[in-house]
Amino acid sequence: MLSSTFRRVRTELLPILADLRFAIALLLAIALFSISGTVIEQEQSAAFYQANYPEAPALFGFLTWKVILAIGLDHVYKTWWFLSLMILFGSSLATCTFTRQFPALKAARTWKFYDRPRQFEKLALSAMVPTSATAASLAPLAQALAQKRFKVFQSDNALYARKGLAGRIGPIVVHASMILILLGAIWGTFTGFMAQELVPSGDTFRVQNIVQAGSWARPQIPKDWSMRVNRFWIDYTSTGDIDQFYSDLSVLDNQGQEIDRKTIHVNQPLKHQGVTVYQTDWAIAAVKVRVNNSPIFRLPMARLQVEGGRLWGTWVPIKPDLSAGVSLVARDMQGTVVVYDTTGKLIGSLRTGMSLSVEGIELSLIEVIGSTGLQIKADPGIPFVYAGFGLLMLSVMISYISHSQVWALLEDETLYIGGRTNRGQILFERELVEVVNQLQQEELNVAAAPLVTAEAGDLT
Amino acid sequence: MDLVALQSILDNTSFAVLFVTMLLYWGGAAFPRLPYLNSLSTAGMAIANLCIAGLLGARWLEAGYFPLSNMYESLFFLTWGLTTFHFFAERVGQSRLVGVVTAPVAMGITAFATLTLPPEMQNSAPLVPALKSNWLMMHVSVMMLSYSALMVGSLLAIAFLVVTWGQDIELKGSSVGTGGFRAQLKRTTLQESAPSQFSASEGGTAVLSPPQSATRTLSLQRLTLAESLDNLSYRVLGLGFPLLTIGIISGAVWANEAWGAPWSWDPKETWALIVWLVFAAYLHARITRGWQGRRPAFLATAGFFVVWICYLGVNLLGKGLHSYGWFF
Numbered sequence: 001m002l003s004s005t006f007r008r009v010r011t012e013l014l015p016i017l018a019d020l021r022f023a024i025a026l027l028l029a030i031a032l033f034s035i036s037g038t039v040i041e042q043e044q045s046a047a048f049y050q051a052n053y054p055e056a057p058a059l060f061g062f063l064t065w066k067v068i069l070a071i072g073l074d075h076v077y078k079t080w081w082f083l084s085l086m087i088l089f090g091s092s093l094a095t096c097t098f099t100r101q102f103p104a105l106k107a108a109r110t111w112k113f114y115d116r117p118r119q120f121e122k123l124a125l126s127a128m129v130p131t132s133a134t135a136a137s138l139a140p141l142a143q144a145l146a147q148k149r150f151k152v153f154q155s156d157n158a159l160y161a162r163k164g165l166a167g168r169i170g171p172i173v174v175h176a177s178m179i180l181i182l183l184g185a186i187w188g189t190f191t192g193f194m195a196q197e198l199v200p201s202g203d204t205f206r207v208q209n210i211v212q213a214g215s216w217a218r219p220q221i222p223k224d225w226s227m228r229v230n231r232f233w234i235d236y237t238s239t240g241d242i243d244q245f246y247s248d249l250s251v252l253d254n255q256g257q258e259i260d261r262k263t264i265h266v267n268q269p270l271k272h273q274g275v276t277v278y279q280t281d282w283a284i285a286a287v288k289v290r291v292n293n294s295p296i297f298r299l300p301m302a303r304l305q306v307e308g309g310r311l312w313g314t315w316v317p318i319k320p321d322l323s324a325g326v327s328l329v330a331r332d333m334q335g336t337v338v339v340y341d342t343t344g345k346l347i348g349s350l351r352t353g354m355s356l357s358v359e360g361i362e363l364s365l366i367e368v369i370g371s372t373g374l375q376i377k378a379d380p381g382i383p384f385v386y387a388g389f390g391l392l393m394l395s396v397m398i399s400y401i402s403h404s405q406v407w408a409l410l411e412d413e414t415l416y417i418g419g420r421t422n423r424g425q426i427l428f429e430r431e432l433v434e435v436v437n438q439l440q441q442e443e444l445n446v447a448a449a450p451l452v453t454a455e456a457g458d459l460t
Numbered sequence: 461m462d463l464v465a466l467q468s469i470l471d472n473t474s475f476a477v478l479f480v481t482m483l484l485y486w487g488g489a490a491f492p493r494l495p496y497l498n499s500l501s502t503a504g505m506a507i508a509n510l511c512i513a514g515l516l517g518a519r520w521l522e523a524g525y526f527p528l529s530n531m532y533e534s535l536f537f538l539t540w541g542l543t544t545f546h547f548f549a550e551r552v553g554q555s556r557l558v559g560v561v562t563a564p565v566a567m568g569i570t571a572f573a574t575l576t577l578p579p580e581m582q583n584s585a586p587l588v589p590a591l592k593s594n595w596l597m598m599h600v601s602v603m604m605l606s607y608s609a610l611m612v613g614s615l616l617a618i619a620f621l622v623v624t625w626g627q628d629i630e631l632k633g634s635s636v637g638t639g640g641f642r643a644q645l646k647r648t649t650l651q652e653s654a655p656s657q658f659s660a661s662e663g664g665t666a667v668l669s670p671p672q673s674a675t676r677t678l679s680l681q682r683l684t685l686a687e688s689l690d691n692l693s694y695r696v697l698g699l700g701f702p703l704l705t706i707g708i709i710s711g712a713v714w715a716n717e718a719w720g721a722p723w724s725w726d727p728k729e730t731w732a733l734i735v736w737l738v739f740a741a742y743l744h745a746r747i748t749r750g751w752q753g754r755r756p757a758f759l760a761t762a763g764f765f766v767v768w769i770c771y772l773g774v775n776l777l778g779k780g781l782h783s784y785g786w787f788f
Binding site for chain 1: 552553592593595641677678679680681682683687688691692694695698699701702705706709712713716717718719720721722725727730731733734737738740741744745747748751774
């Protein structure tokens with residue numbers, strides 16, 4: 001039973017997987033489905049699709065929100081059919097390596113001398129050079145080929161030369177490294193996790209808000225250390241655009257002792273015990289204000305729902321019974337907030353360290369406190385993916401090399417020479433033409449030497 | 461020296477030079493016997509290449525970072541790449557046809573960049589925080605070079621399709637299958653139909669004079685015009701594909717180092733993957749038995765448009781980190 005299944009796999013499934021036309025169809029199918037994910041908006045709410053892809057009139061006559069949600073066009077790259085395509089792609093790569101590439105490499109390595117003139121006839125680039133019996137030798141040819149960096153093998157009357165065998169090995173490594181990348185990615189999705197935290201400047205936090213984690217990700221999530229945001233700040237350019245975000249972070253052990261510290265920014269994360277902390281986002285957490293001569297209040301700021309901008313706002317009570325207050329709105333962390341009075345009228349802007357009279361009180365702005373948006377991640381698949389990347393870059397360059405072979409045979413005062421290459425036809429042709437011309441010229445010189453006076457006219 | 465004035469001189473000059481060069485290449489193809497046209501057109505391409513290099517260099521000096529931050533600069537970098545790979549193809553193929561297809565495209569891109577792009581999009585702009593990294597230079601320049609190589613290669617495939625239109629083709633220039641072997645009958649018909657002035661090497665010194673006797677003789681069968689175009693396109697695409705692979709990988713490594721996600725299916729990276737898949741299909745079609753000739757060339761032609769969608773089309777969506785300028 002088992003062996004018959006195995007045989008069926010070998011005789012029916014493998015030939016399909018190894019078929020180049022199947023591989024091409026697979027490549028183009030993945031391309032086509034990937035396009036769908038760039039045309040249809042991904043990861044939106046059901047309401048979004050209902051609004052944009054109504055049932056009547058259906059887009060192209062069929063593309064309604066029901067169709068999109070049913071076949072998963074709202075998350076193409078995570079659907080079972082897209083992942084199956086990728087797995088099929090990986091199997092096709094592996095099969096092709098064993099059933100095609102290894103035999104092709106073996107065939108390229110095991111060469112033979114051509115010992116009959118007939119064998120040269122099938123080669124497009126083949127020629128006959130008549131040689132005089134006295135000068136019949138393969139040595140000039142061997143020398144000419146060696147000069148062109150061929151590796152030359154020679155017997156009494158036959159010659160084989162090759163170069164660029166690496167060009168046959170390159171594609172094998174390309175396939176192997178792509179399999180390594182796919183496996184690394186799969187390993188990473190099972191063992192990795194990703195979390196996001198929005199932490200006000202000065203707070204200490206543990207990794208809790210886990211957005212995504214694989215089935216075996218538990219050991220990766222940090223339990224014996226926490227992290228403190230010593231300070232978060234933004235540098236602005238002279239025109240008011242954001243130049244860079246910075247977070248000064250400390251890693252703390254369970255006793256609260258600092259064991260690591262680094263200031264991170266975009267493109268410069270912190271790494272600790274296989275976990276990486278990236279700077280990805282920011283928000284305004286709170287403002288510190290004083291009303292007349294009161295103690296300093298720290299008031300949280302909330303994100304306001306507005307179109308086309310990021311705004312945060314808070315409310316400052318100006319009466320002890322909280323019956324009235326003014327509003328503060330901030331747009332960025334350059335230290336300025338805008339103040340509105342109890343009726344919602346704009347009073348003016350207030351800078352850090354300054355004060356403003358509003359509704360008969362003196363309001364002082366002490367500080368605008370930001371929160372840093374951090375992405376915390378561990379991905380044990382990355383070393384495999386990176387190894388695959390390195391191998392892939394190297395091997396895809398090696399695959400440019402053309403594998404060239406030249407055969408020659410000396411028989412009946414004739415030198416038969418022929419060759420072929422698998423990629424760079426044009427340059428190989430030029431090389432072989434040069435070699436043949438050179439041999440022909442030498443032959444003419446040898447033959448002409450005693451006859452120069454008599455037959456010079458015929459030879460030119 | 462006034463770098464801004466120099467830039468406006470250089471970009472207009474490169475457009476004008478490329479326009480003249482295009483006419484010279486076309487003239488050279490139409491009247492192959494006219495003297496000087498060949499060297500003039502190659503010189504024109506070289507001048508354009510140097511002008512653009514000067515333009516980009518001036519902007520680099522002015523802005524203080526690698527000039528690939530907006531649409532204008534990237535269009536000029538693309539043209540610089542196109543002219544560079546043009547020289548590679550012209551040198552390897554020793555064919556005047558290369559310029560006939562590359563010069564108009566290079567001219568078109570510079571025309572668009574100098575004449576159509578609004579002035580505020582031509583000025584260099586400060587980089588957003590995410591792009592402040594040495595990876596920018598590596599990733600973006602390799603991607604742009606790969607686009608230019610892939611464009612030159614697929615333009616040659618289009619030229620191959622035009623030249624062989626309506627003909628029966630049998631090619632030698634493929635990796636396996638019939639590659640490198642004689643196909644006597646069909647070859648003779650092709651040799652007759654191909655105009656001799658375009659053949660891979662002029663002079664034909666390699667054809668050996670046959671001996672007097674009636675026995676079988678062998679002489680080197682040279683590549684025809686169609687075959688050399690096909691192989692030239694393959695070799696240039698063969699350069700573009702590794703560049704694209706390295707470009708995508710450097711982007712993935714950068715994204716992982718900066719944000720902790722090597723791949724996030726952002727439209728631009730998805731389209732770069734689509735380009736990669738299309739040309740991977742092309743490379744495999746070339747080694748498929750019985751598919752040599754037109755089918756891979758059709759794939760490469762499709763690839764030409766896919767590269768353009770990836771390069772410009774995706775920016776129309778104006779989403780994500782890759783939206784370096786849009787114009788509608």
